[in-house]
Amino acid sequence: MMSHELRTPLTSILAFTEMLNRESSPKSEKEAQTRREIEANSRALLFMINDILEMSRLDAGRTEFNVETVDLGDILGLVQAVVQPLANRNEVDFACDIDPGVPLVQGDFEKIRHVLENLCGNAVKFTPAGGSVRLHISYHPECDEVWLRVADTGIGIAKKDQQRVFERFVQADSSLSRRYNGTGLGLSLAKEYAEMHGGSISLESALGEGSVFTVRIPVVECRLDAGEENE
Ligand SMILES: Nc1ncnc2c1ncn2[C@@H]1O[C@H](COP(=O)(O)OP(=O)(O)OP(=O)(O)O)[C@@H](O)[C@H]1O
Ligand SMILES: [Mg+2]
Structure with missing residues (x-):
């Protein structure tokens, strides 16, 4: 309602x-x-x-985990359509690409899309004009994982805030005169969704030197999860 x-x-x-x-x-x-x-x-x-x-x-425990066979290339296209206009508006160069060998994964299409929109949206938001954002999707056979990597050349995140930003309603700059809008929920949702897929999310960053967020989705574990869900 x-x-x-x-x-x-x-x-x-x-x-x-x-x-x-x-x-x-x-x-x-x-x-x-x-x-x-x-x-x-x-x-x-x-x-x-x-x-x-x-x-x-x-x-409320009312979130459904709808597992299906997901082509990450399809998600990439949709994410690009949403993020490109924001990037244009902020004069940030946005590029995304997927390696040729990335397998189909078993996962929740809408949730993976949501994670990527959040990460790319953040990257564009926290990157000043003239900077760049890159979304890269790759497959890592040694761990049977797909990595979704969002790298930006933006303002970066201080060491002391790097854990906190994944908590709900936490924003690195919590001053009243904050320059960036948002609720501080994007990353905590991204984390919950990555974990629903048996995966994880990690961050490498330094203040003033850009950020790299990596979501790892295990291809095999997703299959197991999918089986459990259907039992
Ligand atoms: N790419 C990034 N570069 C620099 N800081 C970032 C980046 N991504 C996230 N942050 C920091 O982490 C905080 C939390 O991010 P999160 O996506 O959870 O919230 P938000 O973007 O502020 O709001 P919302 O996503 O709910 O609209 C941000 O407020 C910002 O301080
Ligand atoms: Mg956000």
């Missing part, structure tokens, strides 16, 4: 913006910029609402 009330008006703002863009071109650069702002901010708000709703579903 609540989710419906929160999401419906926002989705219609987005739909009307898309309609406007389809039916008329902006009359000035200022108008074009305004349209982009409406779209980007509505999307940001939709992400936040979705994360808060998802967190309460997790707590």
Whole structure:
């Protein structure tokens, strides 16, 4: 009920913006910029609402783990479609690629997509104009894992905050005058989702020197999990 009330008006703002863009071109650069702002901010708000709703579903034990055969290349395409406009807006170079040998995995398509959108969204958000973000997907036969790696050249995270940022509602910069919007839920959800797949999430970073987040998804364990789920 609540989710419906929160999401419906926002989705219609987005739909009307898309309609406007389809039916008329902006009359000035200022108008074009305004349209982009409406779209980007509505999307940001939709992400936040979705994360808060998802967190309460997790707590209530109402989150389903829908295991299916997932082609990570498909997810990559969808993530790119969402993140590229944000990157353009922030003047950040965004690139993603998947190695040719990456196998199909057994996992929850929507959850993996969510993890990548969160990580890439963060990377773009915390990277100043002129920087770059790269999403790279690779397979590691020695551990039978697929690695989803999001690297950025952004502001980085201090050692003392590197564990904390995976906790709920934690943001490295918690000052009232915070420059970056968000609820501080993205990484804690990403962690829960990675763990649901029998995987993990790790971070390498230094303040001012960018960050690298790596999600490891074990291909075999996912298969076992999938079996257990169906029992
Ligand atoms: N790529 C990154 N570079 C620098 N800092 C980051 C990066 N990713 C996350 N952080 C830090 O970790 C904090 C927690 O991230 P998280 O995604 O959980 O929350 P958020 O992005 O602030 O809000 P939300 O994801 O809920 O919109 C961020 O507020 C930021 O301080
Ligand atoms: Mg985030």
